[in-house]
Amino acid sequence: MRTCAESFQGLILRSMGRQHGDALLPRGMEITFCDQVFLIGSGLIWNLYFAVLALAFGFFLATGLALAKASPRAWLRKPAGGFIFLFRGSPLFIQFFFAYEALSLLPRTGVDIPLLVTTITLETQWLTRAWAGALIVLFFNTAAYSAEIFHGALKAIPRGDLEAADAYGLTGLARFRRVIWPTMLRLAWPSYTNEAIFLFHATALVYFSAFPAWQQMGDALYYARYFADQTFNPFVAYPIAAAYFVLLTLVLIGVFGYINRRLNRHLPRAARARIRFRPQYIR
Amino acid sequence: MFPFCTDPTVLPDWQWFACYLTTATHLAMYRSVLVVLLLMALAAPLALALGFLGALAMRSAFVPFRAVGTVYVSMVRGVPDIIFFLFVPLALDQAVEYVLHKIRCPDWSEPIRRGNDFVVCAQAKFPLSSSPAWIHDIWGFTLALIAFALVFGAFAANTLHGAMAAVPRAQTETAEAFGMSPAQAFRRVLLPQMWVYALPGLSNLWMILTKATPLLFLLGIQDIVYWARELGGQKTGLYAYPHPDWRVWYFLGVLCFYLTLTWVSQRAFDRLMVRMNHGQATFGGDALRKAAP
Amino acid sequence: MKKLTLSLASLALALSTTGVMAQQVVRMGSEGAYPPFNYINEANELVGFEIDLGNELCRRAELTCEWVINDWDTIIPNLVGGNYDTIMAGMNATESRAEVISFTQAYKRPDPSAYMALVGTDPSVIQSGVIAAQSNTVQSGMVADTEATLIEFPTPDETIAAVRSGVADAVLADRDFLLTYQRDSDEFEFLDTVMPPGQGVSMGTRQSDDELRATFNAAIDEMKADGSLNEMLVEWFGDETPLFE
Numbered sequence: 001m002r003t004c005a006e007s008f009q010g011l012i013l014r015s016m017g018r019q020h021g022d023a024l025l026p027r028g029m030e031i032t033f034c035d036q037v038f039l040i041g042s043g044l045i046w047n048l049y050f051a052v053l054a055l056a057f058g059f060f061l062a063t064g065l066a067l068a069k070a071s072p073r074a075w076l077r078k079p080a081g082g083f084i085f086l087f088r089g090s091p092l093f094i095q096f097f098f099a100y101e102a103l104s105l106l107p108r109t110g111v112d113i114p115l116l117v118t119t120i121t122l123e124t125q126w127l128t129r130a131w132a133g134a135l136i137v138l139f140f141n142t143a144a145y146s147a148e149i150f151h152g153a154l155k156a157i158p159r160g161d162l163e164a165a166d167a168y169g170l171t172g173l174a175r176f177r178r179v180i181w182p183t184m185l186r187l188a189w190p191s192y193t194n195e196a197i198f199l200f201h202a203t204a205l206v207y208f209s210a211f212p213a214w215q216q217m218g219d220a221l222y223y224a225r226y227f228a229d230q231t232f233n234p235f236v237a238y239p240i241a242a243a244y245f246v247l248l249t250l251v252l253i254g255v256f257g258y259i260n261r262r263l264n265r266h267l268p269r270a271a272r273a274r275i276r277f278r279p280q281y282i283r
Numbered sequence: 284m285f286p287f288c289t290d291p292t293v294l295p296d297w298q299w300f301a302c303y304l305t306t307a308t309h310l311a312m313y314r315s316v317l318v319v320l321l322l323m324a325l326a327a328p329l330a331l332a333l334g335f336l337g338a339l340a341m342r343s344a345f346v347p348f349r350a351v352g353t354v355y356v357s358m359v360r361g362v363p364d365i366i367f368f369l370f371v372p373l374a375l376d377q378a379v380e381y382v383l384h385k386i387r388c389p390d391w392s393e394p395i396r397r398g399n400d401f402v403v404c405a406q407a408k409f410p411l412s413s414s415p416a417w418i419h420d421i422w423g424f425t426l427a428l429i430a431f432a433l434v435f436g437a438f439a440a441n442t443l444h445g446a447m448a449a450v451p452r453a454q455t456e457t458a459e460a461f462g463m464s465p466a467q468a469f470r471r472v473l474l475p476q477m478w479v480y481a482l483p484g485l486s487n488l489w490m491i492l493t494k495a496t497p498l499l500f501l502l503g504i505q506d507i508v509y510w511a512r513e514l515g516g517q518k519t520g521l522y523a524y525p526h527p528d529w530r531v532w533y534f535l536g537v538l539c540f541y542l543t544l545t546w547v548s549q550r551a552f553d554r555l556m557v558r559m560n561h562g563q564a565t566f567g568g569d570a571l572r573k574a575a576p
Numbered sequence: 577m578k579k580l581t582l583s584l585a586s587l588a589l590a591l592s593t594t595g596v597m598a599q600q601v602v603r604m605g606s607e608g609a610y611p612p613f614n615y616i617n618e619a620n621e622l623v624g625f626e627i628d629l630g631n632e633l634c635r636r637a638e639l640t641c642e643w644v645i646n647d648w649d650t651i652i653p654n655l656v657g658g659n660y661d662t663i664m665a666g667m668n669a670t671e672s673r674a675e676v677i678s679f680t681q682a683y684k685r686p687d688p689s690a691y692m693a694l695v696g697t698d699p700s701v702i703q704s705g706v707i708a709a710q711s712n713t714v715q716s717g718m719v720a721d722t723e724a725t726l727i728e729f730p731t732p733d734e735t736i737a738a739v740r741s742g743v744a745d746a747v748l749a750d751r752d753f754l755l756t757y758q759r760d761s762d763e764f765e766f767l768d769t770v771m772p773p774g775q776g777v778s779m780g781t782r783q784s785d786d787e788l789r790a791t792f793n794a795a796i797d798e799m800k801a802d803g804s805l806n807e808m809l810v811e812w813f814g815d816e817t818p819l820f821e
Contacts, residue, residue, distance in 0.1 A: 024720060024721070025720070027672065027717065028671070028672035028675065029672065029675050085542075085546075086542070088490070088545070089541065089542045089545040089546060090494070090538050090541045090542055090545075091493075091494040091495075091496075091497045091541055092494065093494075093497040093498070093508070094497065094508075094534055094537055094538050094541070097530075097534050098531075098534060098538070101530070101531050101534075104738075104741045104743050105741070128743055152483075190445075197360065198491070201362075201363035201364070201365075202363070204363040204365050204366060205363075205365060208365065208730070209730070212708070212727045212728055212729050212734075212738070212743075213711065213727070213728045214725060214726070214727050215725055215726055215727075216720060216726060216728070221363070221365065221366060224366070224369075225369075225649065225711075225712070226711075226712065228369070228649075228653075229649065229712040230672070230712075231676075232399070232652040232653055232656070232673075232676040232677075233399075233653065234369060234370045234373060234650070234653050235370060235373075235374065238366055238369050238370040239370065241366050242361075242362040242366050242367070245361055245362050245363055245366065246357070246358060246361030246362055247361075249360070249361035249362075250357070250361065306618040306619070306620075307618060307619045307620035307621075308616060308617075308618055308619075308620045310620075311620050373650070373653060373654070373657060376657065376659070377657055377658075380658065397783070397784045399656050399676045399677070399783065400656050400658075400782045400783055400784045400785075401656060401657050401658055402658060402782070402784055403658065405600065408658065412600060412601050412602075412603055412661075413600065413601045416642065419644070500647075501647075503646065503647065503650075512731065512733075513609065513616065516731070516733035517733060517736065517737070517757070519611065519756040519757055519759075519760045520756070520759070520760050521611050521612055521615070521756055522611075522617065522618060523617070523618050524618055525760070528733070528736075528737050528740075530733075
């Protein structure tokens with residue numbers, strides 16, 4: 001029986017590849033509880049990778065999409081609306097499937113792009129890998145959801161704020177950066193927190209449906225399934241994965257709560273507190 | 284299905300497709316759409332009821348209630364639904380049989396857990412193993428329903444809790460000034476008004492519920508995604524209707540199904556929101572009042 | 577006196593349990609997605625070698641049997657959890673599985689696993705290429721042991737699709753399963769075969785269910801003795817399949 005320290009050393013970075021830990025995963029009856037805790041924890045690296053990058057990139061695309069959807073120009077509004085509808089209206093599960101199918105149809109040798117003098121061969125193989133393909137799907141997905149939230153917030157910006165901006169002579173980019181954008185964020189933040197939680201949870205779907213795992217590098221759920229299958233007992237591995245997710249979700253809520261307080265710090269104390277605290281005389 | 288379907292190998296294209304698309308498995312796939320809709324129709328009110336209880340527990344002044352409500356909501360919200368579905372229904376199933384075993388076979392001397400096995404007496408099997416297959420199917424569906432209701436109940440509880448807190452304090456204060464008891468104030472003033480605040484969140488939740496239904500196949504229900512995978516995969520010469528990998532087309536169909544479903548629900552919620560806004564002291568309500576002649 | 581009543585009671589209990597056994601329905605779990613072992617045909621019926629065999633075994637053992645379809649991933653937890661009583665799903669009796677459930681004797685000889693690739697593929701990919709396998713199978717473990725790059729898909733279908741699209745160089749799976757694809761078109765060929773661990777395809781039962789296992793073992797013995805099992809094997813797997821003497 002190996003010790004916990006050995007498990008930790010061999011497995012904690014295993015999800016990054018065989019060269020970063022044991023080449024072979026523990027099998028069958030030799031699996032210890034520590035193996036399960038550390039390998040599933042190692043898989044979380046991928047969940048965090050997908051969640052952090054998709055949210056970071058998606059945030060900017062979402063702002064753009066929300067502005068486009070609120071735009072009076074039809075050629076901006078219509079495509080943005082269509083994009084949002086497509087990604088909000090269909091299950092992520094199916095989006096992953098289509099992305100994988102479409103990306104694996106790209107020619108294996110790469111795409112030749114003729115330039116004036118030379119030809120550049122664009123590699124496409126890496127797109128079928130989860131780290132790229134699934135990230136793109138998650139990025140589009142969260143952009144669509146967040147854009148809808150931002151769009152709602154954009155419409156809810158109090159008229160007084162905009163009038164005040166006008167009175168200060170703010171126009172164009174300055175007006176957007178100093179008044180519209182911060183207010184939009186402040187209003188959208190509680191819903192956006194929810195979206196971030198959902199996206200973080202959605203990362204568990206990556207290796208579950210369409211994208212294959214290479215060299216047994218997968219996310220927390222991939223390893224939880226591996227253990228559930230090796231030990232034939234779903235009541236240890238899945239609760240471990242669930243506990244990790246609860247923990248990280250709490251961290252996420254903490255971080256987003258901190259940002260929320262920063263966004264609202266200019267408000268009078270009573271207005272800030274009102275959302276969170278309320279005497280309990282009605283039951 | 285059609286009289287000309289007896290030998291598919293000799294049929295011209297259009298007849299081959301007519302026969303292919305009406306095989307018993309395809310009919311089962313069309314029926315599975317109803318299963319998905321039925322699950323949503325049942326899970327939504329159940330989740331709402333559970334969410335209501337959860338929200339009440341979270342607001343309760345009685346600490347144990349508040350603790351139970353808060354723990355339930357934050358636990359379930361913290362776990363991806365897919366992981367929840369992978370072990371909770373199985374645990375639920377065994378819990379039911381364990382309780383039945385304790386009630387129906389009190390004299391049973393052997394242990395229930397024998398090594399890896401979970402063995403209860405024959406009378407405690409739920410459903411009994413002699414029951415016809417459809418009873419097992421209904422039980423499987425019920426387990427899935429409970430799993431969905433538990434997950435979405437937690438999200439609904441959070442939304443409703445927020446909505447109850449969003450009703451302006453002055454409203455309930457006024458109600459109490461009129462001499463209403465807290466219970467009356469809750470029922471007559473807070474409850475009718477909170478829906479307008481809850482609706483955006485609830486409609487969002489409905490959309491998420493819609494898009495979580497592809498996970499039904501994890502719970503052993505033969506839903507539309509199960510059939511799309513099963514029928515779309517390559518069929519070799521062993522089958523009467525051999526074809527290459529057609530999963531793309533099947534999933535395209537499933538995609539259209541879900542897009543239609545969300546589009547219709549979005550329209551319905553938009554209308555409902557307009558009705559809810561009538562007579563409310565909100566921006567939306569003001570707009571409606573101004574628009575009226 | 578006390579002793580007598582006790583033994584009488586236990587006799588009555590024994591009688592009643594065997595009585596229950598006789599009329600009890602035996603629920604048989606299968607996957608329904610692994611032709612030709614078990615699959616769902618166009619008429620939405622569960623068919624295949626194991627379904628024919630299972631029904632015949634039940635007839636000989638005078639049991640009432642009913643089939644239950646269950647996902648491969650949870651097929652063993654659901655057996656030990658008591659949702660059905662046997663597994664017949666092309667399951668190889670490996671040591672690690674035998675730690676958790678008990679197997680009857682094999683009803684199909686261990687069949688080699690095979691590497692299948694597009695025609696013209698260099699056999700060296702077995703050691704250095706990208707090999708597809710279904711996740712959580714014996715074969716995925718076998719590829720992990722080699723130097724080749726393992727790529728895992730949730731369903732067997734997708735492994736074949738991956739070879740066709742070029743994402744993987746070859747697929748490792750049961751030869752019997754691959755044969756139906758290889759015979760169907762001329763795009764695939766076998767590169768090599770390897771023997772997986774295990775005693776052969778067997779029926780899985782709960783470890784505590786000694787009585788049921790003995791019943792089925794006796795029925796399999798009978799079918800081996802009179803040659804009807806061999807007939808069934810040839811009917812579903814062709815002439816090349818290894819038979820029982």
